[in-house]
Amino acid sequence: MTQGYWVILRTEIFSLFISPATYVSTFYFLALLGVGFRFFIESFTGTNWILPPLSSLSLGLLFGAPALIPFLTMRTIAEERRLGTLETLMTAPVNAVSIIAGKWSASYLFYLMICCGAYAYPLLVCIIFPEQAKSLGFNQLEHWIGGFTFLMSFGASFCAIGIFSSSITRNQMVAGMLSFSLITLYLAVMAFSYGEPSQTDQFTSYEDLFAMLGGSLYRGLDKIQFFALGVLHIPTILHQLIVVFFFLSLATLQIEKIRH
Amino acid sequence: MSTEPKPLPIIEVLNLKKRYGLIQALKGISFSVGKGEIIGFLGPNGAGKSTTLKILSGLIPADSGEAKVCGVDLAEEEGEVRNHIGFLPENNPLPEELRVIEYLKFRAMLKGLRGSRKRDRIRIALDICDLERKVSERKIGNLSKGYKQRVGIADALLTEPRLVILDEPTIGLDPRQSAVTRKMMERLRGDVTFLLSSHILSEVEACCDRMIILSHGQIVAEGTLNQLQKEFINRTIFEVVALTNRMSLQKSVREIDETCELLQDEPVDVSGKKRFIFSTEKGEFVAEAILRYLVKIPDLRVFEFQIERPDLETIFLRATKKNWEENDHLGKKRSGFKKINQLI
Numbered sequence: 001m002t003q004g005y006w007v008i009l010r011t012e013i014f015s016l017f018i019s020p021a022t023y024v025s026t027f028y029f030l031a032l033l034g035v036g037f038r039f040f041i042e043s044f045t046g047t048n049w050i051l052p053p054l055s056s057l058s059l060g061l062l063f064g065a066p067a068l069i070p071f072l073t074m075r076t077i078a079e080e081r082r083l084g085t086l087e088t089l090m091t092a093p094v095n096a097v098s099i100i101a102g103k104w105s106a107s108y109l110f111y112l113m114i115c116c117g118a119y120a121y122p123l124l125v126c127i128i129f130p131e132q133a134k135s136l137g138f139n140q141l142e143h144w145i146g147g148f149t150f151l152m153s154f155g156a157s158f159c160a161i162g163i164f165s166s167s168i169t170r171n172q173m174v175a176g177m178l179s180f181s182l183i184t185l186y187l188a189v190m191a192f193s194y195g196e197p198s199q200t201d202q203f204t205s206y207e208d209l210f211a212m213l214g215g216s217l218y219r220g221l222d223k224i225q226f227f228a229l230g231v232l233h234i235p236t237i238l239h240q241l242i243v244v245f246f247f248l249s250l251a252t253l254q255i256e257k258i259r260h
Numbered sequence: 261m262s263t264e265p266k267p268l269p270i271i272e273v274l275n276l277k278k279r280y281g282l283i284q285a286l287k288g289i290s291f292s293v294g295k296g297e298i299i300g301f302l303g304p305n306g307a308g309k310s311t312t313l314k315i316l317s318g319l320i321p322a323d324s325g326e327a328k329v330c331g332v333d334l335a336e337e338e339g340e341v342r343n344h345i346g347f348l349p350e351n352n353p354l355p356e357e358l359r360v361i362e363y364l365k366f367r368a369m370l371k372g373l374r375g376s377r378k379r380d381r382i383r384i385a386l387d388i389c390d391l392e393r394k395v396s397e398r399k400i401g402n403l404s405k406g407y408k409q410r411v412g413i414a415d416a417l418l419t420e421p422r423l424v425i426l427d428e429p430t431i432g433l434d435p436r437q438s439a440v441t442r443k444m445m446e447r448l449r450g451d452v453t454f455l456l457s458s459h460i461l462s463e464v465e466a467c468c469d470r471m472i473i474l475s476h477g478q479i480v481a482e483g484t485l486n487q488l489q490k491e492f493i494n495r496t497i498f499e500v501v502a503l504t505n506r507m508s509l510q511k512s513v514r515e516i517d518e519t520c521e522l523l524q525d526e527p528v529d530v531s532g533k534k535r536f537i538f539s540t541e542k543g544e545f546v547a548e549a550i551l552r553y554l555v556k557i558p559d560l561r562v563f564e565f566q567i568e569r570p571d572l573e574t575i576f577l578r579a580t581k582k583n584w585e586e587n588d589h590l591g592k593k594r595s596g597f598k599k600i601n602q603l604i
Contacts, residue, residue, distance in 0.1 A: 007369040015357075084353030088412075090319055091349060092370040093342040260320055 004094030008102025009109075016072065016110045025071035030117050033060050037121050041136060052137045054122055055228035058147040061118055062221075065158050066183040068114065072107040073162025074176035077251070082170040086258065096255040100163060100248055108159045115151050119144070142230025150227035153236060157243035158183050160251075167251040186243075190221045268331060269294050270423050270453045271316060276325035278311050278477075285311045287477040288325065295422070296450040300464035301457040302572075303474035304580055309457045310350055312474070313427050316455070317347040330422050343372070346416030350427040350457075352409055356401030360391065360411050363400060367415045385414040388447060390440055406437030413444060423453045430460055442467050465572040473579045481579035489570055492578040498547040499537045500554065501528055501564035509536055512557060516550045517542055533563060 016022050040047075040056045049056070080086040089099060122144075126133040137143060165179035166172070226233040271293040278286040286308045293299050303309045314320045316329055318341040327334040330344035355363060364385065368378045386396055389410040395403070400411060409429060416424050430438040438460070445454055445467055458464050464471060465485060473481040473488075481488055502509060506525050513520050517540050524537040540546050544567055551565045 003372050004370055007366065011366055018357075083355065084349075084351060085355050087319070087349055088353050089370075091317060091342065091347040092367060093339060093372070094370055095339055 004092065004098040005102045005105075008094070008099055009105045012076065012103050012106030013109060015075075016106060019075070021071055021075075022110070025068060026114055026117070029064055029068050030114065033057070033064060033118050034121055036060055037118075041125070044136065051225065051228040052140065052143045054136075054138060054140075054143045054147055055224060057118055057122065058150050058224060058228070061115060061151055062154055062224075063187070065111075065155065066180050066187065069107075069111065069155075069158045069162045069183060070165075070176035070179045072110050073103075073159060073166050073179055074172045075166070076103040076107065076163060077166040077255070078169050078172040078175040081167075081258070082172070086255070090259055096252045096259070099255060100167070100252045104159055104163045104244075104248055104251075107162060108156055111155045111159055112152065115148065115155065119148065140230070143228065146227040146230040146232065149232055149237070150224055153240040157186075157240040157247070160244040160247035161186065164247040164251045164254075167254040187221070270297075270330055271455070272326070272328040273312075273316075274326040276312070276315065276327055277323045278308070278315065278320075279323055280311075285477050286315075286322070289474070289477070289479050291472055291479060291482060293423075293453060293455065296453055297470060298445060298449060298454040298456065298468045300468035300471040301455060301474065302459075302461070302464060302471055302576060307474040307580075308477040309474055310427055313347075313425050313455065313457055316341075317345055317425050318342050319347075343419070344422055346419065346421040346424040348409075348412045348416045348424075348426045348429055350431075352412035354400045354408055354411060357399065359399055360396040360403070363411065364396075364414060364418065368418050371419045373419065381418050381420070385417045388417055388444055389414040390444075406433050406440070409433060409437070410440065413441065417448075417452075421452065423455065424448075425455045427457045428459070429456065430458060430463060438463060461572040461576055471572070473576060475580040481575070485572065485575075488572075488575045488579070492570075492575045495539050495541055496544050496547050497523070497537065497539050497568040497570075498550075499535055499564070499566050499568065500551075500562060501533055501535050502554070503531070503533050503561045503563070504559075506534075506536070509554075509560070512554060512560065513538060513550055516553050517546050520546075520550070535564075 037057055037060065041053055044053050077086065080089065086099075090096075122133070122138050125136070126138050133139060161182045162175075162179040165182060166175040169175050169178070223233045223236040226236075269292040271291070273292065274290045275288045276286055276290070277284070277288050289308070289312065301309050301313070311320070315322045315327060315334065318329075318334060318338045321338060322334070329341045332341045332344065334341060358366070361382070364382045365378070368382055373381055386392075391407070391410055391414060395407060400408060403411070413424075413426070413429065416426070426441075429441050433441070442463065445456075448454075456464065456468060470484055471482070471488065472479055481492065483491065500509070506522070510522050513522075519542065520538050520540045522536060523539050524535075526535050527533070528535050538547075538550075540550075547567050551562070554560055554562050554565075
């Protein structure tokens, strides 16, 4: 059944590459990100930004994801359901897990390619203006690795949310709007959660309980502080993996439900 | 004396049941299909044909009962069966943006074909389905319905399957395109087992070795056309074209078979020839005995004699009628019961 995974992954990447919507959204996304990044590093000395300037790129990509991810995921299953080709796909020796995993991997790889495209901006700065790049800290490899790992872990969960949204409707526009809403909500929960996580296993109030249950979701976006400095915050990565597993499982169950 | 072991059937179904919510789609059907047979799966809409085909192709599970396809037990290895069969689903949905050759390559890879075997099998499938090179380079969305069906059938044949399940393969096709499908089945007859669901009875009659008729989730008839004719049509209809009058012919016929009824008489031409249609309960032998007797009568000239065999449509209507009446009766009973309950 793993053969099905690789074939689906290849076909999905191919279909992303031939889709005009993907190109248009990627172009505008990278162009806006490039302009924003340029203005940010030009005015960096005048801001009170305490993190390395490279982290602005990670945050830009993260907050742009609700607009970008739907373009990569909304078609995947919704369109197959609309055309009825999902049933045809299931007639081959391939299971629902391979289908979902293949489609998720394709959109995730494409998302990582866009991230690589975004990281080409600081790389260009390093090549063309090495002195300025050094003064901005672009020569610190751990900043690059940390930032990219942050994007990799969050991108994985965003793509899983997108795939899930696409699996529950036949209309790709509805799937797109749903995945935009869910990713925005997810970001908002992480951005606006407040307080400090409980440091002990014992809790005395409901707030402590929520803090404990919330785990790394609690003030999740603040964890960029670790990644920006090159520290890989394992609870955040595990948390995103759980989100990936959760939403991909829901999407697989949805496919099984349609099949039965 | 050596006794060869009997080959295992390709499909073995025993007491298969499936329910969708309140609707019992299959009420415990049992049948088996041998290697190389072409089986027509018939039944009115909602009879459970597509459900059975989906269960047999491992797409959906049955609620209870046993089903083995190509030796694979569907209850244990539901997905495994898809390695041995080709399945053309109803309406045959295809990705419209892909070219025929791209789609077949994709399907071949999904089915585990690689390298030269993949190329060879695609070429053979295209050849069997009469999809010439020019067509294989076109986008599926730009093809006619007939060609799309052929692409679906080519996909079903990619892995040299032992069983091909075709759910309504000729629905909406013109007679020429339907003939291509029949030709394809004829070409593979004996090597591949076909399970064909269709509403086009003439087509099933023309190409199937055996028929299974389903109604309300039950098998109401099963067998070859001859067997079904014997089972469901208990009267033999024969027609005689003769130069005689109604009274004398009927009198002569009754001398052999008293129960024989004259159903119809009509003039054939101005010379006085008439076509007489009779019906007897005593079978074809009596009809033939009547002919032998009539030709010996000196004043009677018989020009034509023909025993009419009922077509599949008549058998289908007879087979499903009883079941419909039973279900209708049960429905009425239930609604009556409901009304009493409401009154209480």
